[in-house]
Amino acid sequence: MYRGGLRLTERMRRARFEAAMLPHLDAAHNLARWLVAHPQDAEDAVQDAFLRALTYFDAFHGEDGRAWLLAIVRNSCYARLRKNRRRSEVMEPVDTLELAADGGASPEALHLRQADRQRVQRSLECLPAEYREALVLREMEGMSYKQIARITDVPMGTVMSRLARARRRLQEMLANDPQKEKV
Amino acid sequence: MNCHEVEPWLSPYIDRELDLERSLEVEAHLAECERCSRAVRSLEEVSALAGAAPLYPASPALRERLGGRRTPASWQAAPWLVTAASLALAALAIWRFSPEPVRPAADLLERDIVQEHVRSLLADHLLDVRSSDRQKVKPWFNGKLDYAPEVADLSGQGFELTGGRLDYLGGRAVAALVYQRSQHVINVFVWPEAGQPDRAPAARSIEGFNVVSWRTKGMNWWAVSDLHSVELEELPLCPCFMAPNRTLHASVAASRPRNPS
Numbered sequence: 001m002y003r004g005g006l007r008l009t010e011r012m013r014r015a016r017f018e019a020a021m022l023p024h025l026d027a028a029h030n031l032a033r034w035l036v037a038h039p040q041d042a043e044d045a046v047q048d049a050f051l052r053a054l055t056y057f058d059a060f061h062g063e064d065g066r067a068w069l070l071a072i073v074r075n076s077c078y079a080r081l082r083k084n085r086r087r088s089e090v091m092e093p094v095d096t097l098e099l100a101a102d103g104g105a106s107p108e109a110l111h112l113r114q115a116d117r118q119r120v121q122r123s124l125e126c127l128p129a130e131y132r133e134a135l136v137l138r139e140m141e142g143m144s145y146k147q148i149a150r151i152t153d154v155p156m157g158t159v160m161s162r163l164a165r166a167r168r169r170l171q172e173m174l175a176n177d178p179q180k181e182k183v
Numbered sequence: 184m185n186c187h188e189v190e191p192w193l194s195p196y197i198d199r200e201l202d203l204e205r206s207l208e209v210e211a212h213l214a215e216c217e218r219c220s221r222a223v224r225s226l227e228e229v230s231a232l233a234g235a236a237p238l239y240p241a242s243p244a245l246r247e248r249l250g251g252r253r254t255p256a257s258w259q260a261a262p263w264l265v266t267a268a269s270l271a272l273a274a275l276a277i278w279r280f281s282p283e284p285v286r287p288a289a290d291l292l293e294r295d296i297v298q299e300h301v302r303s304l305l306a307d308h309l310l311d312v313r314s315s316d317r318q319k320v321k322p323w324f325n326g327k328l329d330y331a332p333e334v335a336d337l338s339g340q341g342f343e344l345t346g347g348r349l350d351y352l353g354g355r356a357v358a359a360l361v362y363q364r365s366q367h368v369i370n371v372f373v374w375p376e377a378g379q380p381d382r383a384p385a386a387r388s389i390e391g392f393n394v395v396s397w398r399t400k401g402m403n404w405w406a407v408s409d410l411h412s413v414e415l416e417e418l419p420l421c422p423c424f425m426a427p428n429r430t431l432h433a434s435v436a437a438s439r440p441r442n443p444s
Binding site for chain 1: 191193194195198200225226229230231232233234235236237238239240241242245246248249250365366409410411413414
């Protein structure tokens with residue numbers, strides 16, 4: 001009887017976990033895939049994150065499950081990237097990077113309508129991880145600055161400036177893409 | 184506000200993340216500045232482009248592994264069927280209190296194999312003999328089975344032998360060889376089945392795990408892992424994935440049922 005009761009409790013906990021977290025699996029995998037690039041690594045990172053989330057599920061009190069889960073996914077992605085010793089590629093201190101002066105990508109110089117999805121994808125892949133994750137969370141997942149701040153563990157002001165810089169950088173990359181001339 | 188002052192607020196402006204006061208200030212400036220208005224339009228454009236970049240939803244296998252159910256594509260075309268299935272599931276849930284997943288009737292052996300794989304990982308009974316040396320793993324099976332499984336060293340191809348154990352499948356004792364690739368455990372089950380023709384390798388996903396099976400020289404081979412199917416199919420034991428100019432792995436070819444008497 002005792003074992004049965006214990007098992008039932010655990011199963012109910014598991015069921016609550018799945019009901020709360022599985023709806024965000026696609027968002028979790030999308031973020032992981034954009035962060036770690038390699039398909040198997042992305043799946044592994046998501047799986048690690050779900051295990052960790054299940055472990056700490058009792059600390060989750062039902063508020064914004066998506067942001068809660070994505071923060072864990074993000075951590076497990078960076079842990080995986082560090083383990084693969086690719087840290088230098090992804091942990092550039094981007095907020096201090098020099099950007100082109102204002103007007104470097106004047107709106108007139110841009111012909112973004114011609115930019116096809118592949119070019120956008122390639123450019124996104126080349127962005128520093130902090131910019132990429134901000135864009136993925138904002139543009140693909142439609143998250144608020146507050147949610148992004150929570151997930152990426154930075155103040156909202158930093159989210160704002162990162163997104164602005166990320167967009168400017170993306171504009172510049174698309175405008176300067178040499179392949180554009182061929183289109 | 185002049186152009187220089189308004190510039191940092193344009194990006195949060197298109198995201199509707201500014202408070203009302205600042206938002207009105209930005210709007211007042213945009214109403215009289217064509218240059219900044221164009222900058223806003225191009226920000227909106229780049230935002231839309233990034234939003235149209237490819238999304239990577241979770242694979243059905245990953246979803247299933249994490250507890251989600253598969254939703255076959257054909258079901259999406261028939262909402263009534265989903266509704267009916269949901270009702271049936273709900274009825275089942277009420278009846279059983281805690282619902283068991285409803286799965287398509289997979290082959291019993293396939294499911295047993297996946298369950299043995301899971302059990303070997305969960306119950307911490309992965310290895311009876313722990314060695315990366317095939318000369319140690321292979322003799323360990325002597326006297327425990329009525330055949331001699333061939334044990335290949337695949338470390339050169341990225342699959343590390345970690346050992347073996349006895350398992351029980353389809354009413355008989357079988358050899359389970361355990362390989363590892365980048366922290367992923369691969370259970371390779373092998374047992375003889377006399378008088379059956381060779382069978383080309385077939386890959387599928389069962390309960391979220393990837394499984395590849397084939398039959399060659401009278402031996403059944405089943406490899407199961409949570410490894411990505413692409414990588415599992417690189418397992419060099421498997422005859423189909425070899426370059427045409429390569430011969431079948433020598434040790435696989437040498438696998439023979441041994442006469443128990």
